[in-house]
Amino acid sequence: MSDENKSIYEFDLRLIYEYYSTIERQGPGSPEVTIKALSFIDNLTNESKIADIGCGTGGQTMVIANHTSGNITAIDLSPIFIDIFNINTQKLNLQDRVNGIVGSMENLPFQNQELDLIWSEGAIYNIGFERGINEWYKFLKKGAFFAVSEVSWFTEERPGEIDEFWNNEYPEIDTISNKVKQMEKAGYIPMATFVLPENCWIENFYAPQVSAQEKFLQKYLGNKTAEELVENQRHEAKLYYKYKEFYGYVFYIGKKT
Ligand SMILES: C[S@@+](CC[C@H](N)C(=O)[O-])C[C@H]1O[C@@H](n2cnc3c(N)ncnc32)[C@H](O)[C@@H]1O
Structure with missing residues (x-):
């Protein structure tokens, strides 16, 4: 399809995917944090089926x-990300047990009770935490786990500017204790929650964007959508530095009862 036939929405989305494809991570996180979350999961073998x-x-x-030996099916809506994903698995010689496919978290290609672990870092917000953990429940075997990272409030009260920003971005943002209640209500034992350290945002997410933004703006010189996209990212980063004591990412690990 040529650009002339694409809707503005599709073009925006493609620009967003392109912007994020130039950095290693598309959300806050770190290898150390992924390994820490994995340490709470004790049911895995080389027969395990894992979804990311x-x-x-x-x-x-x-x-x-x-850090595991089972099979991983990784799903993302973006074909650009999945192409890079599958090149990465080849480079690391993981292609025999790690497969990236294009698909939506709203319509996952799994059987009931097929999975030993559902992983999702910084992505469940696309359908909302509560909806996600409820809808994905059926794909897990009894005793299987989910591990999800999600933006959360650290305090009951916070300054109006940041409250308004996040309630606009993601109205489901909530306190850790309220998210844990949602896990219990959905039928999971809350096995662990922990706050991601600041380096997950600063060093691994915002810092790599600084040079990516320069290159992106040069490539799309004069393109209003690209300029707005970068401006939004810079604004979000500025707010993080200003208000990081009030919110951040939290890992939630639950076990299906
Ligand atoms: C903030 S990024 C996190 C990516 C990665 N997990 C990480 O931490 O680096 C959110 C991801 O969700 C994907 N996404 C958005 N809507 C989706 C959907 N409906 N189904 C599957 N993936 C989706 C985006 O393409 C993006 O890759």
């Missing part, structure tokens, strides 16, 4: 693959 949902280009998936 909203995998992006696979920053965290390759870490999971190197």
Whole structure:
């Protein structure tokens, strides 16, 4: 399809995918944090079936693959990310047990009770935490786990500017205790929650974007959508530095009862 036939929405989405494909991670995280979350999961063998949902280009998936021995199916809506993902698995010689496919978290290609672990870093917000953990429940075997990272409030109260920003971006943002209640209500034992350290945002997410933004703006010189996209990212980063004591990413690990 040529650009003239694409809707503005499709073009925007492609620009967004292109922007994020130039950095290693598409959300806050780190190998150390992925390994820490994995340490709470004790049911895995080389027969295990693992899904990584909203995998992006696979920053965290390759870490999971190197610390487990089962099969991983990784799913993302973006074909650009999945192409990079599958090149990465080849480079790391993981292609026999790690497969990236294009698909939506709203319509996952799994059988009921097929999976031993559902992983999702910084992606469940696309359908909402509560909806995600409820809908994905059926794909897990009894006693299987999910591990999801999700933006959360650290305090009951916070300044109006940041409250308004996140309630606009993601109205389901909530406190850790309220997310844990949602896990219990959905039928999971809350096995662990922990806050991601600041380096997951600063060093691994915002810092690599600085040079990526320069290159992106040069490539799309004068393109309003590209300029707005970069401006939004810079604004979000500025707010993080200003208000990081009030919110951040939290890993939630649950076990199906
Ligand atoms: C913030 S990024 C996180 C990517 C990766 N997990 C990481 O931490 O680097 C969110 C990802 O969700 C993907 N995504 C958005 N909507 C989706 C959907 N409906 N189904 C599957 N993936 C989706 C995006 O393409 C993007 O790769």
